[in-house]
Amino acid sequence: ATIMVGVLPHAAYSGVYAMMTTLTTKIDLVILHSHRFHDLMPTQAALISPLYPSEGSPLTRQTDNIDYLVKQWLQLGYSRHQLIVGLT
Numbered sequence: 060a061t062i063m064v065g066v067l068p069h070a071a072y073s074g075v076y077a078m079m080t081t082l083t084t085k086i087d088l089v090i091l092h093s094h095r096f097h098d099l100m101p102t103q104a105a106l107i108s109p110l111y112p113s114e115g116s117p118l119t120r121q122t123d124n125i126d127y128l129v130k131q132w133l134q135l136g137y138s139r140h141q142l143i144v145g146l147t
Contacts, residue, residue, distance in 0.1 A: 065090040083136040093125045
């Protein structure tokens with residue numbers, strides 16, 4: 060059986076998925092919902108799926124981008140073959 064997990068970017072940074080390090084050998088695929096970076100500031104226009112940090116963007120944190128999100132999951136012990144990045 061294939062086990063897939065869908066995750067939101069900000070939950071990963073908050074430590075909610077800290078236990079995911081123990082599941083690297085159990086989970087086949089992790090779907091990274093990278094199209095959800097703008098949700099923290101619903102009153103401002105912002106990039107939906109920024110690949111890299113952008114100066115001058117309302118997204119002030121340098122962690123609000125796909126590059127950082129993928130690197131975080133690689134550091135948790137997942138291989139690049141286990142990660143699926145959802146783009147908008």
